[in-house]
Amino acid sequence: MTVLDIQLRLKALGFDPGPLDGAWGPRTRAAVIAFQRSVNLVQDGIVGPKTVAAFNAQGSGAPKATVGEPIWVQEGRRKLGLHESNPALKAWLKSDGRTLGDPELLPWCGDFVETCIRLALPNEPVPTNPYLARNWLQFGVSCPEPVVGAVAVFWRGSKTGTSGHVGFVVGQDATYLSILGGNQSNTISVSRIAKSRLLGLRWPKTSPLIVAAMGEATGVITENEI
Numbered sequence: 001m002t003v004l005d006i007q008l009r010l011k012a013l014g015f016d017p018g019p020l021d022g023a024w025g026p027r028t029r030a031a032v033i034a035f036q037r038s039v040n041l042v043q044d045g046i047v048g049p050k051t052v053a054a055f056n057a058q059g060s061g062a063p064k065a066t067v068g069e070p071i072w073v074q075e076g077r078r079k080l081g082l083h084e085s086n087p088a089l090k091a092w093l094k095s096d097g098r099t100l101g102d103p104e105l106l107p108w109c110g111d112f113v114e115t116c117i118r119l120a121l122p123n124e125p126v127p128t129n130p131y132l133a134r135n136w137l138q139f140g141v142s143c144p145e146p147v148v149g150a151v152a153v154f155w156r157g158s159k160t161g162t163s164g165h166v167g168f169v170v171g172q173d174a175t176y177l178s179i180l181g182g183n184q185s186n187t188i189s190v191s192r193i194a195k196s197r198l199l200g201l202r203w204p205k206t207s208p209l210i211v212a213a214m215g216e217a218t219g220v221i222t223e224n225e226i
Contacts, residue, residue: 002071003028003208006047009055010035023123024208032208048211069212070149072120072204073168076112076180076188084108084186095119100131103183109133109225112182113151113166117204124206133164136202143201146172148212151202152179154193156224164199165225167191171215178217183225190219 004022010031011017015038018027029045036043039054069077082089084103093099093111096118100111114130127135136153143150146169156163167181176192184191203209 006032006208013055013058024206029208046209046211069170070120070207070210072116073149073170073180075120076116076168079188080180080190082188084183089188106131107133107183109166109181109183110136112188113168116168121204121206124204132162133166134162134199136166137200139202140204141202143203143209146177146201146214147203147209148214149203149210152177152193153199153202154197155199156197159197159199165193167193169201171217173217176217176221178215178219181225184222185220191222191225192217192219193222193225 002022003024004020007017007020007022007028010028011020013035015031015035016027017031018025032047032051033043033045035054036045036051041050041054079089079092082092089103093103093108093115096115100106100108103111108131110131110133113136114126117124117126124140127138129135133156134153136151139151146152148170150169152167152169154165155161156165165181167179167184169177170180170190171178175195177195177198178190179193180190182188
């Protein structure tokens, strides 16, 4: 469900989201909160499963809304399995107009995240040096809990050091987060990383916090992503 989908649904239901421009701003969030208030939901401005169900229960002429994975996660999933030696991966990492360099020689988890974000959300600011994993702690806004699509930043080697890893949350259990990321066993893959290594979770400023269904943690357990 895109921002424009949300705006169209709100408009059809009589709530003013401002211009129907596909941009998540204060007027759209205020309209979501007003709608949530009207149907006795928690007024948090988050378009989660309960809000989507309430949208669809109103019976307006607007298309039915669905909650799916964010578009930047979908972009990354389309490249699952690509190895760092594959020319297709190297071409894709360049497709957003910039790249760190040869993924066979350089740690490219930040390049993966940057490429997904820039292709899916071209107006979203990224860190000045997006190739240093820990710089993603300055990206977007803080995300209060693990949700599908959140940018997860982990320490690697030492919590107080400079090395790290970054990827997208796609699942969890009590101990691990499932992370869709690059430079995981030299490929784009889904790996399990211990929550004890998590430094922070971030969410894009230009996208509403949409809560898709969270699956169980899957993937190979990793401790030092390469």
